[in-house]
Amino acid sequence: MDWQSESPKLWAFLESLHRGDILSGTVVAIERFGVFVALDDGPGHPTLPGVGFIVIPELSWRHIGAPTDVVHVGQRVSCEFLQFDTFNAEARLSLKALEPDPLQAFADRTAVGQELLGTVEKVLPFGISVDLGDGVFGLVPFREVHGRPAASPAEDFEVGEEIAVIVAEIERPTRRVFLSRPESAQRGVIVLPT
Known part of the structure; x- marks a missing residue:
């Protein structure tokens, strides 16, 4: 469809963004x-329910199961305009762009070498995905990274298990x-507080 000639008001609105x-x-x-x-402030769309569109990754910084975890029909939202999708004649929007990025906050308060507790989210063929809280996830690879100990594929990790990790990068x-895993965890050594 030639949106520019078929819907000139819509096209002009989108070009103005x-x-x-x-x-x-x-x-x-x-x-x-x-x-x-x-x-x-926008006109209606001749074929789509709305002129604005938010793809799933732009809804939230956090992992979500479904869009309804973040929004519901009838909800008022403010979004950042990302781009004009000329094929569909729609405004691509981001809801998460107006929220603080939890990874940046994590990076600001966390030092490389710092030990943290996290929860095993997934055991993957190449490593363990660990939920560090506040929507931040890290990877403990099954190979050494920057001289830091890796997780051993032979170790049994269960989803939901709390483990000690060290921020490598x-x-x-x-x-x-x-x-990475603390060296004491690699050898099965339990370190008791004194």
Whole structure:
């Protein structure tokens, strides 16, 4: 469809938006692939439930099971404009862009080498995903990283188990946290407080 000629008012509205603009509206439909938002200042869309659209990863910094974990139909939202999707003639939006990034807060308060307690979220073929709280997850690889001890694939880890980990590296640009196991945990040594 040639949106520019078929819906000139809609096209003009979307062209007027700039990355970073804050737009408000109402959630009008929730699908498994994202959320449609009827924007307050925007025209209606001829074929979609709303002119605004939020893909699942832009709903929240945290891992979510379904979009309904974050929003519901009829809810008022404020979002940051990301881009003009010319194919669908819609405004791509981000709800999470207006919330503090928990990884940045974690990186600000956590030092490399610091020991933490975390909960095993998943045991993967290449390592263990550990929930460090506040929506931050780290990986304890089954290989050594930067000279720090790795988890042994032979160790039995169970989902939900609390384990001690050491922060090996925090990569802010890629939003990744690498962890290692304390050497005492590697050898099965239990260190008691004195």
